[in-house]
Amino acid sequence: MTLLLLEALVGIAVMVEVLNLLAREFFAGVRREDALREDLRKLQEDLAEAAKKIASQKNELRKGLGDLDGAKNACLEVEKEMAIRQRVEPVLVHLLGPETGVGFRFRAPLSKTLSDNADAVQKKMWSRKNFVEVWVTSEDKAVSIADDQFPAKHGYKIGPFERTDDSVVQKAAA
Secondary structure: OHHHHHHHHHHHHHHHHHHHHHHHHHHHHHHHHHHHHHHHHHHHHHHHHHHHHHHHHHHHHHHHHHHHHHHHHHHHHHHHHHHHHHOOOOEEEEEEOOOOOOOEEEEEEEEEOOOOOOOHHHHHHHHOEEEEEEEEOOHHHHHHHHHHHOOHHHOEEEOOOEEEOHHHHHHHHO
């Protein structure tokens, strides 16, 4: 009977040990599954937060690109304006006689009335500012020399002469 009792005790001990092992595996699996579910939930929350941040940054990028396009267009407009303002129309100065340094420099505006059949070069030349310049001792001599070179009967019109120095010449050309 003791042997039977001993066998029963050993059998019960083996069953308890097997149940202990199985229960440990079962509860450990349940705990691991819960931990994995929690990790998965946190990952989904992190992904949702990351998606929101990406969408926000995409909107900021689109806004920045719009601002960049506006700045680019403004820059192009400024460059066009600068090109227009930097363009200097030529001024033609018809110097009668050499710059002797004797006497004074006299300058007057000069224009010409062109006929309808004038060539393109003449039209372009006389559409610009033209001046006649003479080095003489008096304004009367300047008018006389200019009238001989640019007679009114050929369509020339000479404005009033001014005695000039370099600063006045630059101002007149402006």
